[in-house]
Amino acid sequence: MNIQKVLASLLRDRTSQIKNLFVNYCLPPLLALFGFFLLCGIVLQIRQQSPLEFYSIIFVSAFSSLDDFGYVLFNATPLIFTGLAVAIAYKSGLFNIGCEGQLYVGAFAAAYVGIHLNLPGFLLIPLCIGSAMLAGAAWGAIPGFLKARYGAHEVINTIMMNFVAFALMNYLVTSVYQEPGQMIPQTPQIHEAAQLPRLASLSPILPLSNPLNLSFLFACGCAICCYIFLTYTRWGYELRLLGNAPDVAAYGGINPQVVTIWVMALSGAVAGLAGVAEVLGYRYRFLDNFSSGWGFTGIAVALLGRNNPFGILVAAILFGLLNKVALDIEILLEIRRGLFLAGQGVLIIWLVCTEGISRSRN
Amino acid sequence: MFDLIPTTLRMATPLGFAALGGIYSERTGVINLALEGMMLIGAFGYIVGTQVSGSTWIGLLVGMSFGFLCALLHAVATITFRAEQIVTGIAINILALGITEFLVPTPEQVGGLPQWKLPFIGAYSFLVYLLPILVVVSHILLFKTPWGLRLCAAGESVEALATMSLSRTKWQYLGVLLSGVLAAVGGCFLASEVHYFTKGMTAGRGYLALAAVIFGNWRPLSGISACCLFGFATALELANRWEVPVQLLNSLPYILTMVVLAGFVGRSRPPASLGKMES
Numbered sequence A: 001m002n003i004q005k006v007l008a009s010l011l012r013d014r015t016s017q018i019k020n021l022f023v024n025y026c027l028p029p030l031l032a033l034f035g036f037f038l039l040c041g042i043v044l045q046i047r048q049q050s051p052l053e054f055y056s057i058i059f060v061s062a063f064s065s066l067d068d069f070g071y072v073l074f075n076a077t078p079l080i081f082t083g084l085a086v087a088i089a090y091k092s093g094l095f096n097i098g099c100e101g102q103l104y105v106g107a108f109a110a111a112y113v114g115i116h117l118n119l120p121g122f123l124l125i126p127l128c129i130g131s132a133m134l135a136g137a138a139w140g141a142i143p144g145f146l147k148a149r150y151g152a153h154e155v156i157n158t159i160m161m162n163f164v165a166f167a168l169m170n171y172l173v174t175s176v177y178q179e180p181g182q183m184i185p186q187t188p189q190i191h192e193a194a195q196l197p198r199l200a201s202l203s204p205i206l207p208l209s210n211p212l213n214l215s216f217l218f219a220c221g222c223a224i225c226c227y228i229f230l231t232y233t234r235w236g237y238e239l240r241l242l243g244n245a246p247d248v249a250a251y252g253g254i255n256p257q258v259v260t261i262w263v264m265a266l267s268g269a270v271a272g273l274a275g276v277a278e279v280l281g282y283r284y285r286f287l288d289n290f291s292s293g294w295g296f297t298g299i300a301v302a303l304l305g306r307n308n309p310f311g312i313l314v315a316a317i318l319f320g321l322l323n324k325v326a327l328d329i330e331i332l333l334e335i336r337r338g339l340f341l342a343g344q345g346v347l348i349i350w351l352v353c354t355e356g357i358s359r360s361r362n
Numbered sequence B: 001m002f003d004l005i006p007t008t009l010r011m012a013t014p015l016g017f018a019a020l021g022g023i024y025s026e027r028t029g030v031i032n033l034a035l036e037g038m039m040l041i042g043a044f045g046y047i048v049g050t051q052v053s054g055s056t057w058i059g060l061l062v063g064m065s066f067g068f069l070c071a072l073l074h075a076v077a078t079i080t081f082r083a084e085q086i087v088t089g090i091a092i093n094i095l096a097l098g099i100t101e102f103l104v105p106t107p108e109q110v111g112g113l114p115q116w117k118l119p120f121i122g123a124y125s126f127l128v129y130l131l132p133i134l135v136v137v138s139h140i141l142l143f144k145t146p147w148g149l150r151l152c153a154a155g156e157s158v159e160a161l162a163t164m165s166l167s168r169t170k171w172q173y174l175g176v177l178l179s180g181v182l183a184a185v186g187g188c189f190l191a192s193e194v195h196y197f198t199k200g201m202t203a204g205r206g207y208l209a210l211a212a213v214i215f216g217n218w219r220p221l222s223g224i225s226a227c228c229l230f231g232f233a234t235a236l237e238l239a240n241r242w243e244v245p246v247q248l249l250n251s252l253p254y255i256l257t258m259v260v261l262a263g264f265v266g267r268s269r270p271p272a273s274l275g276k277m278e279s
Helices: A002-046 A051-063 A066-091 A099-116 A121-150 A154-176 A214-232 A234-244 A246-251 A256-283 A294-304 A309-332 A338-361 B002-027 B035-053 B056-080 B085-102 B126-144 B146-156 B158-163 B168-194 B205-215 B220-239 B246-261
Strands: B115-118 B122-125
Touching: A002 A051, A002 A338, A051 A066, A051 A309, A066 A099, A066 A214, A066 A234, A066 A256, A066 A294, A066 A309, A099 A121, A099 A154, A099 A256, A099 A294, A121 A154, A121 A256, A121 B246, A154 B205, A154 B246, A214 A234, A214 A256, A214 A309, A234 A246, A234 A256, A246 A256, A256 A294, A294 A309, A294 A338, A294 B085, A309 A338, A338 B056, A338 B085, B002 B035, B002 B122, B002 B126, B002 B146, B002 B168, B002 B205, B002 B220, B035 B056, B035 B085, B035 B168, B035 B205, B056 B085, B056 B168, B115 B126, B122 B126, B122 B168, B126 B146, B126 B168, B126 B220, B146 B158, B146 B168, B158 B168, B168 B205, B205 B220, B205 B246, B220 B246
Parallel strands: none
Antiparallel strands: B115 B122
C-alpha cells in the first residue's frame, strides 16, 4: 500500500516535471516554428502564389528520399558546431558573436596543416582538427582575455575580431597561399589522407553524390561531449555557476577571470570545428567567404535549442532543413531565399521576446 | 594627400549618420547592434521610394520611415518585452538582409540626392554638409541642455530619472527611434551614391559605425572624428598607393577599436547602465 502511494506520487512528480519541461522548453520554439510557416504562407498568399504548393514542397524537398535528408544533415553539420559554441559561452553568461571569424581561422588552420603535412590519415586528420581548434580557441581567447583583464565587452570585441579574421583570411588566400594559376581566392587541395570520407562511401544506402560526411557524426559526438562536459564535470559546473550566480561563484573560490578566458577559448575551439567540417569534409580546400553566416545562424540555433546540446542538435537539423528547403523553393517556385532569412530573423526576435517576458515575470 | 579628401568624406558620411544614431541609442542604455540592418533597410527604402515616386526626396523619406519601423521593432522587443538586446540587434540585421533580398528592387538606376557646390571643397550631396551641423547640435543637446541630461540619465543612472519621476521607457524609445532614422539616412546616402541596390550593400558599415561610437567614447564630436579616421583608412585602401596590404588598412579600424575599448589609449567609459534592464 505504502509503496504504491510512493510510486504514484513519484509518477505524478514525473508527469508534472515533463509537463513543465514541455511548457517552458518545447512550446515556445514549436510555436515560433508554427508562426514562421504561417507567416511564409501569408506572405505567399499576398504575392498570389499558392501556400499549399509551398508547404507540399517543404515536405517533398526534405523527406522524400534518404538523399534529400542527407543534404539536410549535411547543411546542419556546421550549425551544430556554431550552435554549441554559442551555447557554451552563453551558459557562463558570455556572448560569442565571433563564431563566424573563429570558424574561418579554424578552417584555414585545418587547410594549412592538410596541405603542408604529408602524413597518414590517422595522424593527419587529428592534427588538422587539433590545429583548427587551437586557431579558433586563440581567436576566441583574445576577447575573453580583454574582458577578463580590462573589462572590455566581449560582444564588441568578438564582432571586431570577425572583421579582422575576414581581412586576414582574404589576405592569406589572395596573396600568400592562393592556388597557383587560379583566379578564385582559394588554397590548393588538401592531401587525400586528410579528407574525411563521405558516408555514402561507407554505406550503400546513400547515393555517391551525397555530400554528407563523417563530420556529421563527429558533430553529434561533439554535442554528446558538450553535454557530459557541461553537466558532469567540475569545469562545466564552474562555467554554469559563473553564468547563473556570479557572486556565488566568486564566493565559492572560482576565479571568474580565468573561467572567462577558457570559456571563450573553448567556445572558439568548437566554432573552429565548423571550419573543419567544411574543409576536411566537403570542399577539401579553403575558399574565401565560404560560410553563409553560419556563425550568426549559430545564435539562432542555440536559442531555439535552449542552449541544451541535444536541443541544439535538433535545432541545427531544423535549420539545415530550412536551408535545403529555401534552395529548392528558390529553384521550383522562384521565391528568393531571403524570405527564409527574414523568417529566421523574426523567429529569433520572437524567441528572445518570449524569453524576456518570462524573465521579467519571475 | 588632398585628393583623398573627397573619398574620405564620402566614406565617412554614412558612418557618421549611423554612429550618431548609435550614440543616441546607447546613451539611453540600449545596445544597438541593429545599425547595420537599419542602414540596409534605409538604403533599400531610398531606392524603392525613388523608383516608385521618381523623387529622391520621397526616397529619402521612405528610407527614413523604414529605418524608423526597424527601430520601432528593436525598441518594442528590447524595452517593452525585455528581450536580450544583443540578440535582437543581430536578429534585426538578419531580418533586414532577408527582406531586402526577398523584395530586391529592379536593377533600374536612380538619381542621387541634390548636390551643393561650395568653393574649395567641391560638390557633395547636401547630407555631407548636414552631418557636421547635426553633430554639433547633438553635442549641445546632449551635454548642455536639460533634455540631453535626461536622455543620458536613462543610460547612466536610472535612480536619478526615477527621483525626477521621469519614465525611462520614454527616453529609451526616443533614443532607439532616433538611431533608426539617423542610421537609415546613412543608408540613404550610401544608396544615393551607388544609385542602385545590391544585396547586403552596407557590407558591415553598421558595425564599423558602432566601432566609431566606442572609439569616440559615446560622444558625438569624437565619434565623428573616428568616422573621418575610418573613412580616411578606406580612402587609403581604395587609393592603394603604398605596398601595404589593403586588408591591413581594412582591419585597422577594428583593431584600433579593440585597443581603445581595452583602455590602452585613453579611457573608455560606456554609459553605466548600458544593456541593463531593471525588471
